[in-house]
Amino acid sequence: MINVGMAGIGFMGMMHYLAYQKVRGAKVRAICEQDPKRLAGDWRTIQGNFGPRGELMDLSGIAKYADLDELIADPGLDMIDICLPPARHAEVAIAALKSGKHVFCEKPIALKAADGKRMVETARQCGKLLMIGHVLPFFPEFNFAYKAIIGGKYGKLRGGHFKRIIADPAWLPDFFNPDKVGGPMLDLHIHDAHFIRLSCGMPRQVQSVGTMRGDVVERFSTQFLFDDPGLIVTAAGGVTAQQGRPFTHAYEIYLEGATLLFDYAGLPKVGDALTPVTVLLEKGKVERPKIGGGDALAPFAAELAEVVRSVSNDTPSPILSGDLARDALALCFKQTESVRKGKPVKIR
C-alpha cells in the first residue's frame, strides 16, 4: 500500500483525492492545505471547469497539516502528491524527494526549464520516483491515439496536427504571469507538447510563429522538426479574443495505414461541436471505435493506477516520468524563443 500525503486541496487536489478512492494500492493518509475550511473538509468552494463540485467531506482518520514542511516530514508517508500552484512545484517536490518520498506532481513540472531539470536530477540523486500529472494520454480520445501510435496496428507514424485553444480567461488575473501560470503555453499547450514528446520522440528543432502578451506567448503555431524529415508534426494553441467557445482541443494523426480524427469544441450558447474519434482506413472504410468516456474522474483514476504501478515496480513510468515532463517544458520554452526571435530554434 502506498501511503500518500496530498499538498494543496483546490480543484486538482479534489480531483486527485476523489480519484484515489477508485484506485487500489494507494491511500491518502494526510493532506496539507492553507485554507482552514478546506483542511477541515469543507470543499464546497471548489469548482473547476469540469468534474464535480466540492462537497462537505468526512476526512476523519486523515492527518491534517497547514504547513508543507510538516507534511513532507511525516514519516508515515511514501509519496507526496503535489496539487499546488505551479510556482510551488519545484521547491516542494525537491524537499519531498530529499526527505525520501516519491513525488507525483501536477503539470506543468515547473515554471522554469532549469527547475524542471533540477527536479529530475534530484529524483535521480535521491533514488526516488518523480512523476508528473500529464493526464491527457489517459483521456479516452488521446489514449486511443497513443495506443494506436505505439502499438503499431496502423503502421508507422507519419505526422499529426494538434490544437488546444481557449477563450481569453480574463477572470484569471495570473494567467499571463510567467511567474504564476505561464500563459497558454505552460498551462495548456504543455499537454500537447508532452503528447508529442511521448508519441513522436524529441524534435531536433521547432519553428513557431505567434503573438506575445508581455513575456508569454498569446497564440501560436509550431512546426516540430524531427530527424526523420517525413514526420510532419504541427501544433496550434493559445487564446482567442471572443468568448463564445471557452475550450477546444483536437487532433489529426497520420499513420501509414490510418488517419485518426478527433475534434471537440465547447460552445455553450449553440451546443458543443464534436467529431468523435474516427479512423479513416484503406479503400474508403471509416470506423468509429467505442472508446468510452463521460466520467470526469476516470482519466485521473487511470493516471493514478499508472502511478501505483510505477511505485510498486520502482520503475519510472513510460508516460508520467519526470524526464518527459521536463522535455515538454523545454519544448514550450523553445517554441516561445522561436516566436520571439522569428526564426527556428534548435533543441539539440
Ligand SMILES: NC(=O)c1ccc[n+]([C@@H]2O[C@H](COP(=O)([O-])OP(=O)(O)OC[C@H]3O[C@@H](n4cnc5c(N)ncnc54)[C@H](O)[C@@H]3O)[C@@H](O)[C@H]2O)c1
Ligand atoms: N491536469 C489537468 O487537467 C489540470 C487542470 C487544472 C489544473 N491543473 C494543475 O494543477 C495544479 C493546481 O491547480 P488548481 O487548479 O487545483 O489550483 P487551485 O488554486 O484550485 O488549488 C491550489 C490549492 O493549493 C493551496 N495552497 C497554495 N499554497 C499553499 C501552501 N503554501 N500550503 C498549503 N496549501 C497551499 C490553495 O489554498 C489551493 O486550495 C496546477 O499546477 C495546475 O496547472 C491540472
